[in-house]
Amino acid sequence: MRRRAITAGDGMRRALAAAALGIALLAAPAPSRAAPLVADLSQHLVAITTGFTGTEVLLFGAVDEAGDVVVIVRGPDREIVMHRKSRILGVWVNTAQMTFPSAPSFYAVASSRPLDEVASPALLKRHEMGVEYLRLNLPRAKASANVADEWRQGLIRNQQALGLYQKTPATIHFLGNRLFRVRIALPANVPTGSYQVEVFLLRDGRVVTAQTTPLHVSKIGSEAVVYDFAYEHAALYGLIAIFVALVAGWLAHLAFRKS
Amino acid sequence: MQIYLPIAEMSVNVFLLLVMGGGVGFLSGLFGVGGGFLMTPLLIFVGVPPAVAVGTEANQIVASSVSGVLAHWRRGNVDIKMGLVLLLGGLLGSTFGVGLFSFLREVGQIDLVIRLSFVVFLGIIGLLMLYESLRSMGRRRAGQSARGKLHQHTWVHGLPLKMRFRRSKLYISALLPLGIGFLVGVLAAVMGVGGGFVMVPAMIYLLGMPTSVVVGTSLFQIIFVTANVTFLQAYANQTVDVVLALLLLAGAVIGAQFGVKVGARLHGEQLRGILALMVLAVCAKLFFDLLAAPADLYSIGVGH
Numbered sequence: 001m002r003r004r005a006i007t008a009g010d011g012m013r014r015a016l017a018a019a020a021l022g023i024a025l026l027a028a029p030a031p032s033r034a035a036p037l038v039a040d041l042s043q044h045l046v047a048i049t050t051g052f053t054g055t056e057v058l059l060f061g062a063v064d065e066a067g068d069v070v071v072i073v074r075g076p077d078r079e080i081v082m083h084r085k086s087r088i089l090g091v092w093v094n095t096a097q098m099t100f101p102s103a104p105s106f107y108a109v110a111s112s113r114p115l116d117e118v119a120s121p122a123l124l125k126r127h128e129m130g131v132e133y134l135r136l137n138l139p140r141a142k143a144s145a146n147v148a149d150e151w152r153q154g155l156i157r158n159q160q161a162l163g164l165y166q167k168t169p170a171t172i173h174f175l176g177n178r179l180f181r182v183r184i185a186l187p188a189n190v191p192t193g194s195y196q197v198e199v200f201l202l203r204d205g206r207v208v209t210a211q212t213t214p215l216h217v218s219k220i221g222s223e224a225v226v227y228d229f230a231y232e233h234a235a236l237y238g239l240i241a242i243f244v245a246l247v248a249g250w251l252a253h254l255a256f257r258k259s
Numbered sequence: 260m261q262i263y264l265p266i267a268e269m270s271v272n273v274f275l276l277l278v279m280g281g282g283v284g285f286l287s288g289l290f291g292v293g294g295g296f297l298m299t300p301l302l303i304f305v306g307v308p309p310a311v312a313v314g315t316e317a318n319q320i321v322a323s324s325v326s327g328v329l330a331h332w333r334r335g336n337v338d339i340k341m342g343l344v345l346l347l348g349g350l351l352g353s354t355f356g357v358g359l360f361s362f363l364r365e366v367g368q369i370d371l372v373i374r375l376s377f378v379v380f381l382g383i384i385g386l387l388m389l390y391e392s393l394r395s396m397g398r399r400r401a402g403q404s405a406r407g408k409l410h411q412h413t414w415v416h417g418l419p420l421k422m423r424f425r426r427s428k429l430y431i432s433a434l435l436p437l438g439i440g441f442l443v444g445v446l447a448a449v450m451g452v453g454g455g456f457v458m459v460p461a462m463i464y465l466l467g468m469p470t471s472v473v474v475g476t477s478l479f480q481i482i483f484v485t486a487n488v489t490f491l492q493a494y495a496n497q498t499v500d501v502v503l504a505l506l507l508l509a510g511a512v513i514g515a516q517f518g519v520k521v522g523a524r525l526h527g528e529q530l531r532g533i534l535a536l537m538v539l540a541v542c543a544k545l546f547f548d549l550l551a552a553p554a555d556l557y558s559i560g561v562g563h
Contacts (some may be wrong), residue, residue, distance in 0.1 A: 052263045053270050081560035083367040091375075091549045094367045097560065154557025161555070188263070188270040219265070226265040230497050238493030241318050241501050242486045248505065249325025252512040 036064045036209045039071075039199040044213070046186060047220035054188040057215065059110075060181040061199060068111065068118045068202040069172050069180050070129055073215070075106025075164070076193035082155055098151050103136050105191040107159070110170035110182045119205045127200065127207070131156055131165050163187035192217050266500035267311045273506065275305065280510020287323070287511070288518020289525075290534045293481070295320050295452035298507065300377055300541050307503070309373045310364060313451030314498030315507075317488040320453045322508050323515075324482045331475030338426035338472045342479040344433050345440035345458075349484035352444020357491040360449055364496065367560045374545050376450050381542035384456050389535035395528045427468045427476075435466060440480065448488045453481040 039061025046055055059071055080103045083094035111118055115130050125133045136155060138148045159165035164187070172182040184197075195215040201208045219227055230237045260273045279301055287294035295316050302312035331337055363369040418432030439461045443454035458477045462468045468476070493499040522530060 048263060050263055051261060053261050081367070083558050083560050085553055085556045085558070091371075092551075092553050093371055094558070094560075097367055151557065154555065155559070157555055158557060158559045162559075188261075189268060223263055223265040226501065230266055230493065230499070234494045234497060235490070237501075238490035238499065241493055241499050241504070242321060242489050244501060245318050245321035245486075245489070245504065245508075246325055248508050249322035250329070252322065252326035252508070253329040255512065255516075 037069075037199065037201040037211055038062050039211055039213065041197060041213055041215060044215055046190070046215065046217040048190070048192065048218065048223060049221050050223060052188060052223075054186055054190070056183045056185050058181060058183055059197065059199070059213075060179070062178050063180070063201055064178070066177045067208065068113055070112075070115070070118060070127075070200040070202060071110040071172065071182060071184070072127070072129060072196075072198045072200075073106065073108045073184055074104045074196045074198070075191050075217075076104075076195070077102045078105045078191075079103075080155060082151055082158075084151075084154070098138060100136055100138060100151075100155060103155065104134065104165075105193065106164050106186075106195065107131060107134060108166040108170065108184060110172050110184070112172040112174060112180065115169055118202055119207075123205065123207070127198075129200075130169065131160075134165075162189060164189070164191070186217070190217055192219055262502070262506075264307075264500050264503050266315075266497065267307050267503060269306065271305070271307075276503070276506040277510040279305070280507040281514035282510075283507075284323075284511030284514025285518040285521075286514075286534070286537070288515035288520075289522040290518075290530055292534070293320055293323060293327075293453035293455045294511070296377070296381065296450070296456055297537070297541060299373075299451040300545060302503075303373075304544075308498075309370045310360075310496060310498045311500055311503075313360070313373060313449070314489070314492035314496060315500045315504045316451035317447060317485045317492060318499050318501065318504040319507050319511070320447075320451075320485040321482060321489060322504075323511060324453060324478045324485065326512070328475060328478040328482060331478060334475075336472050336475035337479050338424060338468070338476045339479070340422075341424045341427055341429075341436060341466075341468070341472075342476045344422070344436045345443075345476070345480040346483050348437040348440025348442075349444035349447070349480055350487055352441035352446075353448045353484050353487045354444075354491060355441075356445040356448025357488060357495055359445070360492070361495050363449075371549075373450060374549055376446070378542055378546045378549065380446070380450070380457065381538050381545070384460075385535050385538035385542055387460070388531050388538065392528045392532035392535060396532065424468075427466075427472055429467060431466060439465065440484075443480075444484050444487075447481075447484050448491070451488075453478075453485060455481060 039059060042058035042060070046057065061069075063069065080100045082098050082100065084096040084098075085092045086095045087093075088095070109115070109130055111129075115124060119129070124130055128134050134156070136152045138151060156165055160167050170182055170184070172180050174180045195217060197213045197215050198210060199213070200210045218224065261270045262273045263270050279298070283294040283298045283301065286292070286297065298319070299312050299316045302316065303309050328337065360369060363372050418434050420433045421430060422433045423430050439458060443458045446452060446454045446457060455477050458480070459473055462473045462477060463470060489499055
């Protein structure tokens, strides 16, 4: 019920935003004087509620004249611990461990044309456009270059399997030469925190301009209350969990006795 | 209908959880067992992180043991003195166990240790139960009733710190129940089980307690040990999902009612035989998962 209400609200806001954008474009005096790139999200807050099964955020915008657009969505950077298994007496056991001090918790990219046609590898690398260009650095003392790359590929594969790093870039659709839109899919297990949505306008393999928009993903309602409470008041949470179980067990006993 | 579990941080179908709770509840009513040793692996099979499965299951066992012990209490089937000695061992064991759990989680070995413990214990218990039930089925068919010696004197009776347990009609060393309690406490913390499936045989065969007080006394002890595990897991590891525990419990309460009714119509040894086969099936599944080549050699661990 709550979920449906939010979706309906989203639809309204999307429609309003699109209408506002249309009016703004009509009102713009001359194409040459307009900002080269305008973009916004249909919503800046993604709420994880009881019925949350993933969602889509619509990014839309306009450019002053034809060009390529690339959008990067990055979740907050986190420390990620990785393990590698090997076989001991027939059983697969974690035998090696490596820590990435800082890796994006979520990463997705979208572009109007395939990324390798839009810009040179050097530029893609500089702006981390595409999963393969993510800067996932290990402490240099801990791993040689090719070993580090295996760990990096392992991290990317795992994050892709979780749906947190995108497997193939999404396509940005142009309506005519100037209006564009793309849907950014966020899975059910999307990490919470402050996201950055970067929108790049490229022409002839060069970045003309770029814009950054924030996106917040947070748990809302009872989920947030339970989660925050479990972490911030861990001891009290434990006591309440026991109390709830005692009461539930007693109620179950009463139900049994009646039958 | 999907529900988002706040601590497990995943979206699961509510009906799946209710059916799982109901199924395991049915079995626990049918066989008179706690069901933790079936529920924890099941939760792992549906994708709940093993650490959360263990912490949450301890919480659920508190509830199911309370409803169980109240019935035994009314019939006077609880040896409180024995329960308290077992409990002392259990509290020490479970506190040590949660520490061990945190350490293993830190070094990335907790999933392996949980799975290995289940394979070892389910394997041993399953085989023993199967052997026992086949033997008694054979005996029933042969029409003879074997009767063991009433009292056997072993090394167990030479231990110091002897105590009298009036309700159980025993005069034995307190070290023995303390040790059993400690071991079961460690298992409760690491495996997310009540430990009844280890404690009940130990109480009968090692301590020589009368069967009438065994179940009530073990449930009495399990409540406090799993409560201790719940508290410590919630405090040290934040792995107790109350929402998940309540959903499982709701299913289990209803399932157990049917289980008890069906169980009353079946023979004890047949029941034990069926339970033994199921325990062995779960054990085999976990065992082959450990041997099978993993989908990816690299995996993400727990952050700090």
